Amino acid sequence: MKSVNIGICGLGTVGSGTFNVLARNAALINARAGCDIQVSVVGARRDNASCDTSQVVVERDVFALTSRPDVDIIVELIGGTTTAKELVLQAIANGKHVVTANKALIAEYGNEIFAAAEKQGVCVAYEAGVAGGIPIIKALREGLSANKIEWLAGIINGTGNFILTEMRDKGRDFADVLAEAQQLGYAEADPAFDVEGTDAAHKLVILASIAFGMPLRFDAVFTEGITEIQPEDVVYAQELGYRIKHLGIAKQREDGVELRVHPTLIPERQLIAQVNGVMNAVMVKGDAVGPTLYYGAGAGAEPTASAVVADIVDVARSLAAPVESRVPALGFSSAAIVDPGVLDIGEIETAYYLRASVLDQPGVLSSVAQIMSQRGISIEAIIQKEPRSGATDVPLIMLTNTTREQNLRDAVEEIEALASVNGTVVKIRLESLDT
Numbered sequence: 193m194k195s196v197n198i199g200i201c202g203l204g205t206v207g208s209g210t211f212n213v214l215a216r217n218a219a220l221i222n223a224r225a226g227c228d229i230q231v232s233v234v235g236a237r238r239d240n241a242s243c244d245t246s247q248v249v250v251e252r253d254v255f256a257l258t259s260r261p262d263v264d265i266i267v268e269l270i271g272g273t274t275t276a277k278e279l280v281l282q283a284i285a286n287g288k289h290v291v292t293a294n295k296a297l298i299a300e301y302g303n304e305i306f307a308a309a310e311k312q313g314v315c316v317a318y319e320a321g322v323a324g325g326i327p328i329i330k331a332l333r334e335g336l337s338a339n340k341i342e343w344l345a346g347i348i349n350g351t352g353n354f355i356l357t358e359m360r361d362k363g364r365d366f367a368d369v370l371a372e373a374q375q376l377g378y379a380e381a382d383p384a385f386d387v388e389g390t391d392a393a394h395k396l397v398i399l400a401s402i403a404f405g406m407p408l409r410f411d412a413v414f415t416e417g418i419t420e421i422q423p424e425d426v427v428y429a430q431e432l433g434y435r436i437k438h439l440g441i442a443k444q445r446e447d448g449v450e451l452r453v454h455p456t457l458i459p460e461r462q463l464i465a466q467v468n469g470v471m472n473a474v475m476v477k478g479d480a481v482g483p484t485l486y487y488g489a490g491a492g493a494e495p496t497a498s499a500v501v502a503d504i505v506d507v508a509r510s511l512a513a514p515v516e517s518r519v520p521a522l523g524f525s526s527a528a529i530v531d532p533g534v535l536d537i538g539e540i541e542t543a544y545y546l547r548a549s550v551l552d553q554p555g556v557l558s559s560v561a562q563i564m565s566q567r568g569i570s571i572e573a574i575i576q577k578e579p580r581s582g583a584t585d586v587p588l589i590m591l592t593n594t595t596r597e598q599n600l601r602d603a604v605e606e607i608e609a610l611a612s613v614n615g616t617v618v619k620i621r622l623e624s625l626d627t
């Protein structure tokens with residue numbers, strides 16, 4: 193059997209997971225790849241006690257791998273966008289194929305990396321970068337290739353989902369749950385990437401580019417994290433039949449694409465609302481297939497290794513095929529990639545959950561309702577609680593119909609200016625995920 197040699201760069205959680213899965217399932221993997229996949233060299237500054245590298249060459253300088261004749265595929269698992277970018281571009285320039293789990297690298301520099309790879313006639317595969325072990329890139333790029341993708345919505349950050357789940361189920365404190373996610377090894381090196389939505393934005397941008405055949409537009413994605421979510425909103429959402437999830441949403445419209453990451457109320461009856469803990473899930477709506485749902489572990493050594501190894505198998509197989517018959521990096525031939533324009537957040541269309549603190553006096557409800565009706569915003573549901581003992585204000589919770597975000601923002605500004613409304617109005621977007 194022909195051999196395909198790989199060089200693994202980075203021996204952290206994903207690197208060691210990949211090394212171990214390749215060793216454990218070697219016969220199965222080779223039978224699927226139709227060739228003998230050999231780890232000829234590992235590039236790592238430090239050893240990792242969880243894998244035995246005594247039978248392979250270990251280089252301390254990862255860049256040394258890019259010029260070794262015994263490396264066909266560079267597997268970049270070091271993370272970050274500095275050394276990793278230089279390494280990947282150098283590997284491509286030297287005619288090596290690349291497999292990476294690095295979502296930040298692809299989201300921020302993918303356009304440049306794919307162009308360089310196309311010029312050199314090499315593959316860049318990055319399944320492990322989005323939603324860990326879920327083969328969502330393969331599904332979008334190949335399984336759904338018959339469809340016009342209308343929208344996709346995903347829980348694509350496990351740490352954020354874990355925090356929201358624990359807040360809802362156990363009423364736990366935000367900081368306390370985050371510390372646990374860090375201990376479990378799910379959180380990014382800088383956990384702000386998880387809780388402020390950057391990690392989900394990286395993944396969303398990649399999914400949107402494959403779904404819609406557009407360049408990677410990390411510069412244009414709207415990002416809002418989960419740090420402002422209050423426990424009481426989790427409870428009110430539940431009372432209204434919804435769950436709050438941190439979603440990445442991409443929608444194709446006639447006038448452009450919506451690209452946004454933010455906390456979102458979704459109906460409890462949707463399967464994706466049942467996705468809890470660190471698990472990830474992505475819903476994709478295609479015009480032919482209708483709604484589809486992909487679920488699995490979004491992080492962790494072996495779930496992520498599962499995706500890395502699948503890419504290695506794919507690249508190894510495609511080496512036997514002519515360059516033009518390989519699946520292109522974004523699933524579209526590069527000449528067909530068009531930027532439809534990303535819509536400003538004020539232009540997006542969605543429904544909303546609003547919570548205001550209002551004075552317990554006659555006429556308040558009608559003045560709020562009047563502002564909404566003047567702007568053509570329909571109130572779909574409303575809850576007003578009795579005042580807590582001794583309090584003069586009460587929480588007023590409303591769900592609206594779908595409207596343009598700027599219209600809603602203007603209405604909220606007017607409501608906040610009412611003398612009977614205290615402070616700012618809490619605003620969380622709501623998606624039914626039905627159409």
Ligand code: HSE
Nearest residue numbers: 349350351379380491
């Ligand atoms: N920090 C990420 C998460 C890891 O929590 O989902 C996988 O990208």
